[in-house]
Amino acid sequence: MTDVERPVYEPGHGLLRGRTAVVTAAAGAGIGGATARRFLEEGARVLVSDAHVRRLKEYEAELAGEFGTSRVTALPCDVTDESQVRALFETAVHEHGRLDVVVNNAGLGGTSHLVEMSDEQWGRVLDVTLNGTFRCTRAALRLMREDGRGGVIVNNASVVGWRAQAGQAHYAAAKAGVMALTRCAALEAAEFGVRVNAVSPSLAMHPHLVKVTTPELLEELTAREAFGRYAEPWEVANVIVFLASGYSSYLTGEVVSVSSQRP
Secondary structure: OOOOOOOOOOOOOOOOOOOEEEEOOOOOOOHHHHHHHHHHHOOOEEEEOOOOHHHHHHHHHHHHHHHOOOOEEEOOOOOOOHHHHHHHHHHHHHHHOOOOEEEEOOOOOOOOOHHHOOHHHHHHHHHHHHHHHHHHHHHHHHHHHHHOOOEEEEEEOOHHHOOOOOOOHHHHHHHHHHHHHHHHHHHHHHHHOEEEEEEEEOOEOOHHHHHHOOHHHHHHHHHHOOOOOOEOHHHHHHHHHHHHOHHHOOOOOOEEEEOOOOO
16 A cells, blocks of 8 residues: 555544443454554543453553553453353443443454365354354343443444355354344344444455465455555544444444445
8 A cells, every 4th residue: 555545544533532442352453453542542441352362461551551551451351251251341340330332343254165164163253253242242231221321332244244255154154143133233222222333344454364364365355445455454443433422323223334345
């Protein structure tokens, strides 16, 4: 990406001032880490979580050094473990007094053609990506309903939930499920003032993605985009900030494409 093409990183505007947010899979360079940073720039208190303990501790220290230890906490969480999920959201309330925003970013990909895919491969991707989003949504909604002050949940889906891609049957099924879960949860949560939406990115470039994706596929996916480039993780995070903020107060049950590839 040339300097001319590089998007402008906008400063924070206090859109989430005074709110407490939980962001899963937020240990570092991807969408989760960018979202945690963006939330802090917008004035929120943030509990970052990830299954990778070392990277999580490193990122907690980095954020706390910039934004202060009173606004940044971290707790490891494997979203396939119900007890860890409950502890994550209870910790947010205990540490910060409330739970206002949840970003369900945890997901697991992989490439395997269906005829060669094992039950274990299928089940693992579904358990982290779809079931993990379900567990976190359920835990958050229970606390938000009890609190009575409303809240916001933003799930991370994918354009693969809309379109076909060879080798991605498990991931596509999981992300399509996240979209359906988002719509159903939104209807149920409306009665106690909670909005539930999702973002659907395509290609948000970060170092881990480069390690697990072939250059040929990255080039193909980039070429599909209208801008002819990949998204920066913080560009997806900007949309998540919008969905978490009061600027989207009448928006619920929606899947917002952060890509030109929506069918």
